[in-house]
Amino acid sequence: MPSHLLDDLRSFLDRDQIAASDAILDQHARGESFDQAVRPEVVAFPKSTEEVAEILRYASQHGVPVTPVAVNSSLEGHTVPLHGGISLDLARMDRILAFSPEDLLVVVQPGVTYPQVNMHTRRSGLFFPVDPGAHASIGGMIATNASGTAAVRYGVTADYVLALEVVTPSGEVIRTGSQARKSSSGYNLSRLMCGSEGTLGVITEATLRLSGLPEAAAAARVPFVTIEAATHFATAIIQAGVPVARCELVDAASIAAINTHQDTEYPVEPTIFLEFHGNGPGVEADVAVAADLAETMGATAFEASHDEASRERLWEARHNLFYALVAANPGARNITTDVAVPISKLPYAVDRALICCEREGLRAYALGHVGDGNFHLCIFYRDGPEAEAVERVSHAMVMHALESGGTATGEHGVGIRKLKYMAAEHGPALPVMQSLKRVLDPAGIMNPGKKLPD
Amino acid sequence: MPSHLLDDLRSFLDRDQIAASDAILDQHARGESFDQAVRPEVVAFPKSTEEVAEILRYASQHGVPVTPVAVNSSLEGHTVPLHGGISLDLARMDRILAFSPEDLLVVVQPGVTYPQVNMHTRRSGLFFPVDPGAHASIGGMIATNASGTAAVRYGVTADYVLALEVVTPSGEVIRTGSQARKSSSGYNLSRLMCGSEGTLGVITEATLRLSGLPEAAAAARVPFVTIEAATHFATAIIQAGVPVARCELVDAASIAAINTHQDTEYPVEPTIFLEFHGNGPGVEADVAVAADLAETMGATAFEASHDEASRERLWEARHNLFYALVAANPGARNITTDVAVPISKLPYAVDRALICCEREGLRAYALGHVGDGNFHLCIFYRDGPEAEAVERVSHAMVMHALESGGTATGEHGVGIRKLKYMAAEHGPALPVMQSLKRVLDPAGIMNPGKKLPD
Numbered sequence: 001m002p003s004h005l006l007d008d009l010r011s012f013l014d015r016d017q018i019a020a021s022d023a024i025l026d027q028h029a030r031g032e033s034f035d036q037a038v039r040p041e042v043v044a045f046p047k048s049t050e051e052v053a054e055i056l057r058y059a060s061q062h063g064v065p066v067t068p069v070a071v072n073s074s075l076e077g078h079t080v081p082l083h084g085g086i087s088l089d090l091a092r093m094d095r096i097l098a099f100s101p102e103d104l105l106v107v108v109q110p111g112v113t114y115p116q117v118n119m120h121t122r123r124s125g126l127f128f129p130v131d132p133g134a135h136a137s138i139g140g141m142i143a144t145n146a147s148g149t150a151a152v153r154y155g156v157t158a159d160y161v162l163a164l165e166v167v168t169p170s171g172e173v174i175r176t177g178s179q180a181r182k183s184s185s186g187y188n189l190s191r192l193m194c195g196s197e198g199t200l201g202v203i204t205e206a207t208l209r210l211s212g213l214p215e216a217a218a219a220a221r222v223p224f225v226t227i228e229a230a231t232h233f234a235t236a237i238i239q240a241g242v243p244v245a246r247c248e249l250v251d252a253a254s255i256a257a258i259n260t261h262q263d264t265e266y267p268v269e270p271t272i273f274l275e276f277h278g279n280g281p282g283v284e285a286d287v288a289v290a291a292d293l294a295e296t297m298g299a300t301a302f303e304a305s306h307d308e309a310s311r312e313r314l315w316e317a318r319h320n321l322f323y324a325l326v327a328a329n330p331g332a333r334n335i336t337t338d339v340a341v342p343i344s345k346l347p348y349a350v351d352r353a354l355i356c357c358e359r360e361g362l363r364a365y366a367l368g369h370v371g372d373g374n375f376h377l378c379i380f381y382r383d384g385p386e387a388e389a390v391e392r393v394s395h396a397m398v399m400h401a402l403e404s405g406g407t408a409t410g411e412h413g414v415g416i417r418k419l420k421y422m423a424a425e426h427g428p429a430l431p432v433m434q435s436l437k438r439v440l441d442p443a444g445i446m447n448p449g450k451k452l453p454d
Numbered sequence: 455m456p457s458h459l460l461d462d463l464r465s466f467l468d469r470d471q472i473a474a475s476d477a478i479l480d481q482h483a484r485g486e487s488f489d490q491a492v493r494p495e496v497v498a499f500p501k502s503t504e505e506v507a508e509i510l511r512y513a514s515q516h517g518v519p520v521t522p523v524a525v526n527s528s529l530e531g532h533t534v535p536l537h538g539g540i541s542l543d544l545a546r547m548d549r550i551l552a553f554s555p556e557d558l559l560v561v562v563q564p565g566v567t568y569p570q571v572n573m574h575t576r577r578s579g580l581f582f583p584v585d586p587g588a589h590a591s592i593g594g595m596i597a598t599n600a601s602g603t604a605a606v607r608y609g610v611t612a613d614y615v616l617a618l619e620v621v622t623p624s625g626e627v628i629r630t631g632s633q634a635r636k637s638s639s640g641y642n643l644s645r646l647m648c649g650s651e652g653t654l655g656v657i658t659e660a661t662l663r664l665s666g667l668p669e670a671a672a673a674a675r676v677p678f679v680t681i682e683a684a685t686h687f688a689t690a691i692i693q694a695g696v697p698v699a700r701c702e703l704v705d706a707a708s709i710a711a712i713n714t715h716q717d718t719e720y721p722v723e724p725t726i727f728l729e730f731h732g733n734g735p736g737v738e739a740d741v742a743v744a745a746d747l748a749e750t751m752g753a754t755a756f757e758a759s760h761d762e763a764s765r766e767r768l769w770e771a772r773h774n775l776f777y778a779l780v781a782a783n784p785g786a787r788n789i790t791t792d793v794a795v796p797i798s799k800l801p802y803a804v805d806r807a808l809i810c811c812e813r814e815g816l817r818a819y820a821l822g823h824v825g826d827g828n829f830h831l832c833i834f835y836r837d838g839p840e841a842e843a844v845e846r847v848s849h850a851m852v853m854h855a856l857e858s859g860g861t862a863t864g865e866h867g868v869g870i871r872k873l874k875y876m877a878a879e880h881g882p883a884l885p886v887m888q889s890l891k892r893v894l895d896p897a898g899i900m901n902p903g904k905k906l907p908d
Contacts (some may be wrong), residue, residue, distance in 0.1 A: 212695020241666020282736020405633035
């Protein structure tokens with residue numbers, strides 16, 4: 001790495017676009033929920049596509065690693081500059097460039113967060129429905145193909161990407177896709193970039209499809225005596241074809257933590273949270289079907305809520321769950337697992353994972369997007385033997401998910417943590433992926449050490 | 455090309471799996487609606503993944519071009535063996551390998567058609583909702599990322615591909631994706647294969663996500679005085695967020711042809727055909743909103759139909775439209791254009807295209823998936839000056855679509871016909887696509903001369 005990196009960057013970036021202070025290097029040394037910290041040599045804050053291109057041209061010529069970051073809400077170590085070099089902070093590329101309500105699309109820079117998109121488009125009756133629950137940046141959401149609570153109805157981030165502007169590792173600016181809602185032209189480079197975790201180039205602009213805000217919505221809280229009964233209900237409602245907009249599991253321990261944190265009095269039972277979107281009569285009918293099914297399957301209650309205020313309070317609880325859990329476990333480290341399995345296999349996968357935790361004496365909370373077969377255990381632990389136990393549980397969950405036809409990561413991405421499972425998950429397809437990486441990033445500068453093993 | 459190709463193939467294929475008779479070579483020399491015909495040297499009919507792998511290993515070692523085909527309903531020349539070699543006919547790989555209603559998925563070989571999938575899954579209340587309107591094979595639909603009339607609600611073929619088995623050009627068998635409904639693991643090779651038109655490998659197995667059959671459905675026929683009024687209504691209904699399941703334009707000339715062909719008496723006016731899916735009360739409410747909007751926007755009628763028989767008859771008319779048009783133009787050649795534009799630009803794009811045809815004195819029918827901004831002109835012509843006029847109109851339509859932020863092909867794919875627009879549409883992204891082709895198919899054997907210019 002050139003020792004004059006800082007000076008070189010100063011030749012084409014303003015003084016306030018480059019930082020190497022201890023505070024800023026530390027801030028860019030790690031992500032959320034991933035312990036390893038490695039400082040970059042320098043943090044660059046580009047404000048334009050051209051500046052990103054200049055940085056990448058320089059970096060590829062000099063073999064300098066580049067690690068893109070914006071909000072830094074990654075859970076799997078994506079933003080750790082493992083090999084030093086440049087931390088490319090895109091937070092200042094935060095403009096909404098165009099909004100076309102009549103085409104149901106918006107064009108944004110990568111540092112824009114999805115709540116910002118929704119604040120901007122809501123008044124036109126449109127929204128970006130992907131809702132991962134952190135104030136994630138659009139660039140980061142595309143890079144990990146984030147999804148979250150609404151994916152069961154609306155799909156994942158990639159489903160909303162019509163077009164991208166991407167700076168390739170050599171510093172060339174390309175555009176993928178178009179503003180048309182569908183196309184069979186060329187190879188789908190947009191989709192290749194979605195979920196590439198900053199290893200194939202830098203996303204500098206995204207054209208996103210929007211959905212119409214539902215005319216009506218309802219929410220329901222459906223507690224059960226056992227977690228098996230709750231997950232069986234979740235899979236049954238999907239199998240019955242009820243078009244739920246959200247279908248979330250929150251286990252009893254999490255409900256207790258929410259009650260403490262938010263001063264609520266939800267019954268401390270494993271609970272499925274549902275949301276329904278549509279027109280008024282359609283939503284009523286969906287709620288009725290869900291209520292019937294819940295009763296048949298042994299729910300201890302079915303509390304539906306139609307007014308916006310109570311609906312939002314209910315979902316606020318789910319969104320703030322992570323903070324409630326952290327508050328309930330002061331001083332402990334935490335890890336959030338992220339497997340997804342075919343939905344019929346979800347009840348057993350959750351049950352098995354919790355038993356593994358019990359066997360290890362670990363304190364775990366089960367939650368997640370059970371309508372998609374994707375669930376998380378949030379495990380709190382302390383360094384030492386507990387950390388090793390967490391690793392055993394996490395490993396057992398991934399191997400079980402793969403044996404069940406599932407995936408090591410439903411939505412958080414591979415980052416560093418899941419690298420070791422790529423060979424098992426992808427088999428002979430892994431060398432094909434590695435060949436794509438080599439041809440698209442021959443200098444190997446883009447986020448090295450992430451997404452794919454070397 | 456080895457002169458002993460036929461003998462070599464006989465060493466690992468049965469006698470009835472290889473054909474080189476004039477009739478079969480001619481049958482594999484061209485697709486539908488694309489005039490150029492080139493005979494392959496031999497047609498191979500593999501029955502298993504391992505046989506496909508053996509053929510590709512042989513072909514890559516000997517530099518023999520391989521052109522995959524099954525139903526051969528391609529409109530853009532995808533299946534023409536431009537450089538001879540092997541026409542790889544996958545029609546005998548036509549088994550449904552697994553059906554898991556509880557996971558809402560089905561596993562099929564590439565030669566299975568989508569109506570066969572639906573016949574198999576319907577009794578479990580599930581269906582594969584992509585409906586391109588020809589009895590296309592699943593392999594071909596994935597290869598072109600086909601879509602059709604239901605894409606406005608349900609999305610395109612790629613949205614239903616959970617996992618693929620692919621034989622790479624060198625004859626290696628890889629698996630992409632998983633049975634989980636979402637994943638952020640590895641690069642998305644499934645999506646790269648979708649729409650790759652047989653240029654990156656051969657799809658030998660597909661795991662498809664299914665949807666629940668809607669509990670209720672309704673259809674509506676909404677005629678207008680002018681085609682502009684009809685297309686404005688179609689875009690308005692999308693912009694209003696009404697979740698139509700289908701939204702099709704059929705122009706007045708096409709209605710006349712349908713009436714003749716089917717012995718119906720639809721008013722000869724530009725017409726929007728709508729379909730609504732959901733629960734009973736929800737569909738009623740959607741139909742009411744659509745009827746209000748239609749009245750406001752000057753529809754001359756709004757005929758809704760709720761019973762299955764009349765709904766199917768209405769859609770049968772749309773499905774058989776192409777045959778009605780052919781019957782109305784005996785002896786003429788035809789071409790079907792396929793641009794897609796951002797939806798607000800659809801009314802002008804259709805109007806402009808029809809004016810171009812009038813100026814050239816061409817007989818054209820306008821139809822298509824206007825809810826997606828994707829429309830077709832079906833133009834009938836004779837060899838000579840008319841053929842040149844068709845080329846001018848088609849060219850003008852593509853260039854206008856690209857200038858409007860759209861695409862040269864909304865759903866039919868590039869094939870041979872759209873090759874010349876790839877540089878204009880993709881710019882600096884084209885060399886990136888070409889680099890992927892070179893690394894994944896270094897011998898250049900897979901469907902050469904299609905999808906991307908050399």
